[in-house]
Amino acid sequence: MLVTWLAFASASLGAEKLYVLSQTGAKLTEIDLATHQLGASVALEKAPAALTFSRDSKLAYVTHPDLGKISVVSLGGQRVLRTISVPGSPFGIAVAGNGRIYVADWNGADVAVLEPSDNGATQPRIVKVGRAPAHVLLTPDETTLFVANRESDSVSVIRASDLEVVATIAVGRAPFAMALSPDAKRLYVGNVQGGSVSVIDTAALAVVETIKSGAMPYGAAVTPDGARVLVTNQQSSTVAVLEAGGAPRPGVRVGGYPEGIVIDASGHFAYVANWFSDDVSVLDLASLKEIRRIKCPGGPRSVVIARDP
Numbered sequence: 254m255l256v257t258w259l260a261f262a263s264a265s266l267g268a269e270k271l272y273v274l275s276q277t278g279a280k281l282t283e284i285d286l287a288t289h290q291l292g293a294s295v296a297l298e299k300a301p302a303a304l305t306f307s308r309d310s311k312l313a314y315v316t317h318p319d320l321g322k323i324s325v326v327s328l329g330g331q332r333v334l335r336t337i338s339v340p341g342s343p344f345g346i347a348v349a350g351n352g353r354i355y356v357a358d359w360n361g362a363d364v365a366v367l368e369p370s371d372n373g374a375t376q377p378r379i380v381k382v383g384r385a386p387a388h389v390l391l392t393p394d395e396t397t398l399f400v401a402n403r404e405s406d407s408v409s410v411i412r413a414s415d416l417e418v419v420a421t422i423a424v425g426r427a428p429f430a431m432a433l434s435p436d437a438k439r440l441y442v443g444n445v446q447g448g449s450v451s452v453i454d455t456a457a458l459a460v461v462e463t464i465k466s467g468a469m470p471y472g473a474a475v476t477p478d479g480a481r482v483l484v485t486n487q488q489s490s491t492v493a494v495l496e497a498g499g500a501p502r503p504g505v506r507v508g509g510y511p512e513g514i515v516i517d518a519s520g521h522f523a524y525v526a527n528w529f530s531d532d533v534s535v536l537d538l539a540s541l542k543e544i545r546r547i548k549c550p551g552g553p554r555s556v557v558i559a560r561d562p
Contacts, residue, residue, distance in 0.1 A: 269517060271524055272328075272557045273533060274304040274315060278550030281313060281326055286517065286558070289535065289547050293331045297324055302359075303388070303555055308350040310559035318342035318359050328559070339365050339377065345388035349395050349413070357386035357400060364389060364400055364409075366416060380416050382409035390431045390440070397455075399440060401428040408442060408451075410458055420458040424451035432473040432482065441482050443470035450484060450495065466493045467504055472514040474523065476538065483523055483536075485511035492525060492534075494541060505541055507534035513555040526553040 270292070271284040279301060283292040301324070303316045312334070313326040323337040323346065341358030343365070348354050352369030362384045365377040383402025386409070390399045400409040408428060410420040425444030428451070432441045440453040443466065450470060452462040467486030470493070474483050482495040490511060491504025508527025511534070516523045525534040527546075533553060535545040 274555040275550035277552030280550040316343040347391040403427045425449045430473040474514045477520040
């Protein structure tokens, strides 16, 4: 997410790098987290929307809703290896360790599942979910996929072993972003039109709390210790800080129309993609202040942290 809006990526060796997906600029750009300098960029096809990485951080997967495609990018080779055609308007995406791809149909009511052997050459399996699924999130053990259905005000829960929908959980209006706690016991769902975050107990598969977050919550991330949830608020250009057992803190001001957000492994810094101001905000989580803006190609929407492949 990646997670991300949310994608997770990790590896045992190599320095952390931030990758930014820019929609209008149609590029995937790396940023060195030690220097905050822009590195290599990979040119992509029209209007890339969502981003995730393979578990080994060697490949990036980018969706293009307008084209019905997924681009598979080699991070080491800094090039697009191939594109995969997908029915509908592919948006939210997750990739399992064995290479299985889950992708939500932004304008439909289903998730397409592509097996590694398919390579896009065969018709994917289709799992029916709620209307207009946005993001998808795979649990770290890869047994469960969560799907945010923005026009059904629900989250679908898919069992990965047989692709059965085992639960549909009612949440707030227009769910979009999702983030898991480090122990995977809580799922945080940002409701764009509800100005709230639904907190789901992943064992009971039920909402246990609803927290006000700000105007149009779009992206979410959880600190490594699980103590804080950071939520980007598009309309107010802020990041809400939600803490266990406490009221939301005042929002941290960032760039224009913030969307994706990610936190580094140390839990010291967060990085926010500001779609309208064409930059990435760097937040110091000790002081809860923005300490820097990094200019990047136009229309940044997704951010993921990974290690060198």
